Amino acid sequence: MIAFSGARSGTAPLTWGQRAIWDAIGRTAPDDRYFNFGRVLEVPRGARPASVAHVSRAVGLLVERHEALRTLVAPGPRQDLRDRGAVEVAIAPERDPEAVLAELCGTAFDYEREWPLRVALVTEGSAAGEEVTHIVLAFCHMAADGLGAERVLRDLRLILLRGGLREGPPPQPLDLAQWQGSAAGRRQAAGAAAHWEREHRRIPPTMFHVASGAAERPPIRRALLTSPAADMAAQRLAVRHGASTSTVLLTAVSAMVAELTGHETVAVLPIVGNRFRHDTRAAVTTLSQEGLFVLDVAEEGFADLLARARPAVLRAYRSGYHDPGDRERVVAEASRDRGVPVHPYCCFNDMRFAERAVYRDEAPIKEALDATRIAWPLSQDRLNCRFCVHVNEGGRISLTADTRWLATADMERFLVELERLLVEAALR
Amino acid sequence: MKERLAELVSESCDGQVSAAEVMAATVPLSYLGVTSLAQMRLIDALEREYGVEIDLGGDVSFLDSLDGLAAWVSAAR
Numbered sequence: 001m002i003a004f005s006g007a008r009s010g011t012a013p014l015t016w017g018q019r020a021i022w023d024a025i026g027r028t029a030p031d032d033r034y035f036n037f038g039r040v041l042e043v044p045r046g047a048r049p050a051s052v053a054h055v056s057r058a059v060g061l062l063v064e065r066h067e068a069l070r071t072l073v074a075p076g077p078r079q080d081l082r083d084r085g086a087v088e089v090a091i092a093p094e095r096d097p098e099a100v101l102a103e104l105c106g107t108a109f110d111y112e113r114e115w116p117l118r119v120a121l122v123t124e125g126s127a128a129g130e131e132v133t134h135i136v137l138a139f140c141h142m143a144a145d146g147l148g149a150e151r152v153l154r155d156l157r158l159i160l161l162r163g164g165l166r167e168g169p170p171p172q173p174l175d176l177a178q179w180q181g182s183a184a185g186r187r188q189a190a191g192a193a194a195h196w197e198r199e200h201r202r203i204p205p206t207m208f209h210v211a212s213g214a215a216e217r218p219p220i221r222r223a224l225l226t227s228p229a230a231d232m233a234a235q236r237l238a239v240r241h242g243a244s245t246s247t248v249l250l251t252a253v254s255a256m257v258a259e260l261t262g263h264e265t266v267a268v269l270p271i272v273g274n275r276f277r278h279d280t281r282a283a284v285t286t287l288s289q290e291g292l293f294v295l296d297v298a299e300e301g302f303a304d305l306l307a308r309a310r311p312a313v314l315r316a317y318r319s320g321y322h323d324p325g326d327r328e329r330v331v332a333e334a335s336r337d338r339g340v341p342v343h344p345y346c347c348f349n350d351m352r353f354a355e356r357a358v359y360r361d362e363a364p365i366k367e368a369l370d371a372t373r374i375a376w377p378l379s380q381d382r383l384n385c386r387f388c389v390h391v392n393e394g395g396r397i398s399l400t401a402d403t404r405w406l407a408t409a410d411m412e413r414f415l416v417e418l419e420r421l422l423v424e425a426a427l428r
Numbered sequence: 429m430k431e432r433l434a435e436l437v438s439e440s441c442d443g444q445v446s447a448a449e450v451m452a453a454t455v456p457l458s459y460l461g462v463t464s465l466a467q468m469r470l471i472d473a474l475e476r477e478y479g480v481e482i483d484l485g486g487d488v489s490f491l492d493s494l495d496g497l498a499a500w501v502s503a504a505r
Contacts, residue, residue, distance in 0.1 A: 195485075242458035244465065276468035278476070313464045314471075315484045355463055 001086040002056045004063045009083040012177040017287040019324045021141045027384035035141035036105040040097040047160035049131040058159040066284040067172040068143045073111040090120040097122050097134040104138035116140035145288040171283040192322035199294045200334035200342045203267040207346040208386045214407035222378035222400040225415035229368035231395030233426035238357040246350045251309040256418050258297035267344040268293045272320025291320030302425035345386035433497050440469040456492040467491050480504040
């Protein structure tokens, strides 16, 4: 156990980001372990050999520094920051860190009672000369998102190397909740809500509206495309057109959704990091929320589509920082007025942390096509969406879809055609 | 004002594009690597520094050049 003693305790309403995840968890339970994720930190050379006691102390300092890591969910729901407690630590001698991580992530968190961080230390050597080689951290998504976890890792690394952090305290979820409830926060919320409302009055009610007739059991499947060629093509397009690879991929996905569904107006919910503001950038909390990206797709070249996508991406990013309560309200109103439930059920999550676009030559892109693979790594019962695209490093693009609305054959076709679209546009 | 704006652009890209490069740019800033994420940070910086509010529903091409930014800020203040 690692005891911690933080500077303050308190309760507050959930932040917008916490509320968004909380709602998603509620819709996904009992499969809500889906939202667990983690990181493995190899103990940096400068901190080795590191004893269990030394690493435990560092983890304690980390939990004291970032209030999200000692915040529970109280009835209401409200965030419930505790100042004291003890985090359980598993010792995993000579184990594979990734396997340990999979175990830590394997069960849903007990949100009201369990600390939102699970910790295991992988060790090697005898009991006398035992040394920690890897720190395995599993996060409850209520406490952090991917970028928040990166911040945790950065801080933990520095604490291990230097014994502490000299920087002042980072932004905390309790303070974010306070800003979000202020006049300035409500102005941001109102601007975002206006976007959600305007677009929900014109987008197709949903993107995948025709039953596939080919539901699998269980119905949720994931297809994973590994395509270095698509990755390089996206980079070439990004450099050529002065866009990010993320915008290139979101645009390409939208074009393919138009092709699969026949819709001329495509609505996609990109997961927005919401770290644009000075008061959110360094925060360890869950800030990511869905934004609303709407693109009218016509018969045109990719370059023209991309040019129109760029301002739409900015609007989508700003709409990501919204009050989920407002969104629920304006969507319900639009649905009532149109006489049909409106929800795209189509999302896009670029999980990469850095933008590294290099102008790639034609030949390596063509050669890389031989390395393209498709795998089917996941199946489950429930998902609060019909069509979720995840982008990871190395050209790994997955589609998790509800086969009641999109057959597995069409899932595969989507990924194959997405690669083709990117490569053809890049080589044009 | 242009020097200050160039600094804000550079900070928005975590320094990956320098203020000098922004000052000397002859192509749209996005071609230097000012991505949409950097533009969002720039919008936050402009709104705080100059007390303006940027409507993304309108034409936002001014974000893509230093001259455009300077003209927009002057008009908005």
